[in-house]
Amino acid sequence: MPNAFVRKLGLYADLSxxxxxxxxxxxxxxxxxxxxxxxxxxxxxxENVHLVLNGLAVRHKTTVxxxxxxxxxxxxxxxxDLHIAILDTMDHSISTLAPTQVVxxxxxxxxxxxxxxxxxxxxxxxxxxxxxxxxxxWLVNLGARRSEIRIAHLFCELxxxxxxxxxxxxGTFSLPITQAQLGEALGLxxxxxxxxxxxxKDANLVRKHDRQVEILDLNRxxxxxxxxxxxxxxxxxxxxxxxxxxx
Numbered sequence: 001m002p003n004a005f006v007r008k009l010g011l012y013a014d015l016s017x018x019x020x021x022x023x024x025x026x027x028x029x030x031x032x033x034x035x036x037x038x039x040x041x042x043x044x045x046x047e048n049v050h051l052v053l054n055g056l057a058v059r060h061k062t063t064v065x066x067x068x069x070x071x072x073x074x075x076x077x078x079x080x081d082l083h084i085a086i087l088d089t090m091d092h093s094i095s096t097l098a099p100t101q102v103v104x105x106x107x108x109x110x111x112x113x114x115x116x117x118x119x120x121x122x123x124x125x126x127x128x129x130x131x132x133x134x135x136x137x138w139l140v141n142l143g144a145r146r147s148e149i150r151i152a153h154l155f156c157e158l159x160x161x162x163x164x165x166x167x168x169x170x171g172t173f174s175l176p177i178t179q180a181q182l183g184e185a186l187g188l189x190x191x192x193x194x195x196x197x198x199x200x201k202d203a204n205l206v207r208k209h210d211r212q213v214e215i216l217d218l219n220r221x222x223x224x225x226x227x228x229x230x231x232x233x234x235x236x237x238x239x240x241x242x243x244x245x246x247x
Contacts, residue, residue, distance in 0.1 A: 008077035055100025
């Protein structure tokens with residue numbers, strides 16, 4: 001079965017068997033990181049682009065007083081810093097939240113994919129544009145939604161993204177994140193996160209266990225969160241993409 005990276009790119013392009021083989025070969029050598037490790041720091045000038053193959057990482061910035069704002073959750077199949085193949089210096093940091101497997105891909109390899117593999121290049125461009133669309137939706141979440149809806153919307157998004165790469169089953173997916181870390185992503189205090197999670201549980205919408213999320217009624221949760229997955233721009237249904245790659 002294709003890994004999460006190949007499955008993700010397969011949502012945005014019709015990968016040929018040669019494309020799939022080439023991408024799989026790029027991800028054979030992995031590096032294991034523990035939780036709460038810095039993968040790359042603001043101001044660094046890395047030689048490699050980093051890909052999350054398993055686990056969970058975050059894109060974040062920290063203020064002078066030590067307050068951290070999480071700007072993205074990086075799931076299996078996500079590039080951490082694809083832009084660094086063109087831009088030299090990191091303007092934010094990336095850290096793990098859980099044990100994570102990372103693939104280090106040299107800049108020149110990324111440039112080769114862009115210049116010599118048009119289908120892969122289009123898929124990479126699509127994922128970059130989707131990252132920007134997700135960031136826009138996160139800004140709306142922070143600025144225009146009350147706390148329970150912020151959390152519900154984030155869970156809807158994560159479920160859709162995880163389901164697309166085959167990592168969600170029956171509304172349940174892994175999310176090894178603390179309430180404090182959720183607060184850092186959603187601009188909420190730990191107290192507000194706790195109260196909001198209890199409200200969602202009492203409404204029989206969501207249960208957040210220690211390391212996973214269980215969505216009890218997906219349709220109701222979508223309606224409650226006013227969730228429209230259009231901004232994720234899946235060009236084909238996740239199951240269609242998987243069947244195509246298996247074939």
